[in-house]
Amino acid sequence: MPPGSCPMPGQRIVDTYFMEHRAKLLDIAAFFDRLDRAADGEGRDDVRLRALRRAIPLLLEDGPGRVRKMLELFSDHSAEPIPQAHTQSALGADPHGDY
Amino acid sequence: MAYIDPHIHMVSRTTDDYRRMAEAGCLAVTEPAFWAGFDRGSPEGFRDYFRQLTEVEPRRAAAHGIDHYCWLCINPKEAEDPVFAREVIAMIPEFLDRDTVLGIGEIGLNKNSRNELVILEEQIELARRHDRLVLVHTPHLEDKLKGTRLTMDALAAGGIDPARVLIDHVEEHTVAEVLDRGYWAGMTLYPDSKCTPQRAADIIECYGQERLWINSAGDWGPSDPLSVPRCQVELRRRGHSAELVESISLHNPIAFLGQCDRFRPPA
Numbered sequence: 001m002p003p004g005s006c007p008m009p010g011q012r013i014v015d016t017y018f019m020e021h022r023a024k025l026l027d028i029a030a031f032f033d034r035l036d037r038a039a040d041g042e043g044r045d046d047v048r049l050r051a052l053r054r055a056i057p058l059l060l061e062d063g064p065g066r067v068r069k070m071l072e073l074f075s076d077h078s079a080e081p082i083p084q085a086h087t088q089s090a091l092g093a094d095p096h097g098d099y
Numbered sequence: 100m101a102y103i104d105p106h107i108h109m110v111s112r113t114t115d116d117y118r119r120m121a122e123a124g125c126l127a128v129t130e131p132a133f134w135a136g137f138d139r140g141s142p143e144g145f146r147d148y149f150r151q152l153t154e155v156e157p158r159r160a161a162a163h164g165i166d167h168y169c170w171l172c173i174n175p176k177e178a179e180d181p182v183f184a185r186e187v188i189a190m191i192p193e194f195l196d197r198d199t200v201l202g203i204g205e206i207g208l209n210k211n212s213r214n215e216l217v218i219l220e221e222q223i224e225l226a227r228r229h230d231r232l233v234l235v236h237t238p239h240l241e242d243k244l245k246g247t248r249l250t251m252d253a254l255a256a257g258g259i260d261p262a263r264v265l266i267d268h269v270e271e272h273t274v275a276e277v278l279d280r281g282y283w284a285g286m287t288l289y290p291d292s293k294c295t296p297q298r299a300a301d302i303i304e305c306y307g308q309e310r311l312w313i314n315s316a317g318d319w320g321p322s323d324p325l326s327v328p329r330c331q332v333e334l335r336r337r338g339h340s341a342e343l344v345e346s347i348s349l350h351n352p353i354a355f356l357g358q359c360d361r362f363r364p365p366a
Binding site: 002005006007008016017065067068071072074075076077078079081082083084085087088089090091092093094095097 | 176179209210211212213214215216238239240241242243244245248249270271272297298301304305336337338339
């Protein structure tokens, strides 16, 4: 990422975007708390949760490319077409991922 | 600020959306053929849909001073049955010479299956045979990286000039490869499953403005038909020039779409 490619000064970036992203982080925390309160206690080992738990530390790594690394983490890295589509929807994380 | 939304599914939007888009500066839209939210019961369902794209939507748009163009195809979600898909592909040439048809799209992959790939290859050949522009849908979420690569390989094997192909719904992990291989790249501003206006602005800052455009892909899912003006505002509040904003949201679409002589740059 070319440094200096965002014309907005750094302090203004913080002032402009902090509250929105504070709220997004709280939403993630609330999502985890809500899962802990699930009536049947299920879901915590869902592949999507495992992927999310692997993705979150990427936020604190040095840049650049945090978004790209996160998207690559969620991606299917196989190369061959699958024999048949049994669903039309995507999951959000690689269902065969080693998370 | 004037703009073109080069990928939006107006069949799924109310007429109020046309009014709001016109008030926000929209001069033209292009609408790819897509999944209706359910699998159509027969190929003839597509004949009526193609009529809707080429006859009804241009009239609805014109009432608000917006030019409407379209792309035709069988979409990736309905491509798993090759027999069905080939009946639809066979009817496309009947509509290709209509005034507002720009090319073949949005073709691509959904779950990256063998049948989807075969049908993609056949529609690439259709575009090549008729010398038409191509608009590509890349898969959602975990399937996007693999599907983007499979699609670009199929396009290269099909002998299509990358400069006449727009690969849409790029994100941070696909945009570099798409641009490096000579294609145009579209960023879809979709709240949950694709780019936000902020991330699109970030991508522009990292990769420049050449061969990039933005679109709302407003359709049945949670989407905002005013996403393009939202991104214009995001770029301006960061301090980018009006020239850059116009380039991304107006001149780049004109440059790509103008390769089809049916496209008339808005006055």
